[in-house]
Amino acid sequence: MPDTFTGPPDAAAAAPPGPLTKAPGVFADLVGQDDAVATLRRAAAAAAAQLRQAAPGGEPAADPGAGMTHAWIFTGPPGSGRSLAARAFAAALQCAYGTGCGTCPGCHTTMAGTHADVRLVAPEGLSIGVGEMRALVLRAASTPSGGRWQVVIISDADRLTEAAGNALLKAVEEPPPRTVFLLCAPSTHPDDVSVTIRSRCRVVPLRQPAPEAVAEVLARRDGIAPDVARWAAAAAQGHVGRARRLAGDPQARSRRDAVLAVPRRLTGVGAAFDAASALIEAAEAEAAASVAELDEAEKAALQTALGAGGTGRGAAGALRGAQGQLKDLEKRQKSRATRAQRDALDRALVDLAGFYRDALVAALRAPVAPVHTDAAALAEAGAQKWHAEGALRRLEAVLECRAAIEANVKPRIAVEAMMLALWKG
Numbered sequence: 315m316p317d318t319f320t321g322p323p324d325a326a327a328a329a330p331p332g333p334l335t336k337a338p339g340v341f342a343d344l345v346g347q348d349d350a351v352a353t354l355r356r357a358a359a360a361a362a363a364q365l366r367q368a369a370p371g372g373e374p375a376a377d378p379g380a381g382m383t384h385a386w387i388f389t390g391p392p393g394s395g396r397s398l399a400a401r402a403f404a405a406a407l408q409c410a411y412g413t414g415c416g417t418c419p420g421c422h423t424t425m426a427g428t429h430a431d432v433r434l435v436a437p438e439g440l441s442i443g444v445g446e447m448r449a450l451v452l453r454a455a456s457t458p459s460g461g462r463w464q465v466v467i468i469s470d471a472d473r474l475t476e477a478a479g480n481a482l483l484k485a486v487e488e489p490p491p492r493t494v495f496l497l498c499a500p501s502t503h504p505d506d507v508s509v510t511i512r513s514r515c516r517v518v519p520l521r522q523p524a525p526e527a528v529a530e531v532l533a534r535r536d537g538i539a540p541d542v543a544r545w546a547a548a549a550a551q552g553h554v555g556r557a558r559r560l561a562g563d564p565q566a567r568s569r570r571d572a573v574l575a576v577p578r579r580l581t582g583v584g585a586a587f588d589a590a591s592a593l594i595e596a597a598e599a600e601a602a603a604s605v606a607e608l609d610e611a612e613k614a615a616l617q618t619a620l621g622a623g624g625t626g627r628g629a630a631g632a633l634r635g636a637q638g639q640l641k642d643l644e645k646r647q648k649s650r651a652t653r654a655q656r657d658a659l660d661r662a663l664v665d666l667a668g669f670y671r672d673a674l675v676a677a678l679r680a681p682v683a684p685v686h687t688d689a690a691a692l693a694e695a696g697a698q699k700w701h702a703e704g705a706l707r708r709l710e711a712v713l714e715c716r717a718a719i720e721a722n723v724k725p726r727i728a729v730e731a732m733m734l735a736l737w738k739g
């Protein structure tokens with residue numbers, strides 16, 4: 315027996331130095347996305363290895379197939395965590411340990427949105443314009459100030475205008491060596507992302523997380539009581555953010571209750587039009603509340619920047635310029651308000667679709683959990699009255715309404731047509 319026995323080689327000693335790998339890290343909040351997280355971890359490790367090779371006296375080249383590339387698309391249904399995944403990956407790329415430890419300055423500033431080399435583009439209106447995209451592409455080509463990567467996250471790549479898409483394509487086709495583009499879109503359908511951009515990107519598909527996984531994270535991370543978390547996770551149909559709002563915001567809950575009351579209220583033509591008005595107005599009110607504070611803050615900031623008042627020489631010219639800027643701001647704010655209204659209305663339609671889906675499931679006696687556990691009795695009553703065919707027709711009417719609004723039919727017209735269809739069956 316040698317008296318200096320040291321035991322088996324320690325696996326941890328071979329790994330890059332870092333905090334405990336058991337720490338939750340930047341990927342912890344990606345609910346039910348194990349495959350995607352594994353892919354992103356591998357890519358981040360490969361990216362870190364690339365940087366080490368590039369360093370003077372760097373280590374020899376590692377496995378070239380380890381999966382780092384310059385352009386990525388994160389796809390998945392709303393609420394599955396597309397932009398969360400993109401941001402976590404950006405943090406892992408900027409992480410001092412290449413793992414997304416969650417605690418180093420690179421991780422921390424990226425997650426907080428203050429890292430100098432990570433830019434986020436989120437359209438506030440209905441589209442991302444070419445001017446914004448050109449400016450972004452130009453800045454993304456500069457050398458990363460932190461010595462790692464320039465990361466550009468485009469959170470709704472399906473809202474790029476055609477011209478903006480072309481500007482982005484040029485950059486994605488010939489990426490500067492240290493630039494990484496992370497695009498988020500509902501799918502890789504050509505309506506969402508152009509075929510040419512798609513062909514240059516690696517796709518990370520995210521799934522709709524199971525309600526159990528959503529409930530677990532609400533309870534663990536947000537400290538929500540387990541039974542409330544389970545109810546909210548089911549009602550939100552896999553949308554993590556929506557589940558959290560339902561669990562914590564009484565107004566979100568009462569808006570949902572109003573939507574679920576719609577089927578009972580449809581007793582005639584007049585009632586159908588009333589219900590349509592109520593739904594539209596509720597969406598407008600919700601949207602107005604969500605943007606009001608930001609609108610005011612922006613306006614105040616602009617007025618301060620422009621030095622409201624002033625009577626000296628040149629004041630008249632400055633005033634004309636100021637009016638132009640104020641007009642631009644108002645235009646942007648109007649566009650954002652329209653978007654917020656559409657989002658609010660769409661959430662209501664998703665809730666309503668869930669109700670008719672529950673009625674269909676009840677009529678078919680399918681062994682599937684209801685979406686709206688607290689409205690199960692109502693759905694059962696609907697199933698008795700409409701049978702499977704009637705429930706299916708109504709579900710289709712709601713889905714057609716969503717599709718019509720998506721295709722730019724005026725929301726009020728689409729919602730009125732839907733309410734009439736729901737009443738007539």
Ligand SMILES: [Zn+2]
Nearest residue numbers: 409415418421
């Ligand atoms: Zn880190």
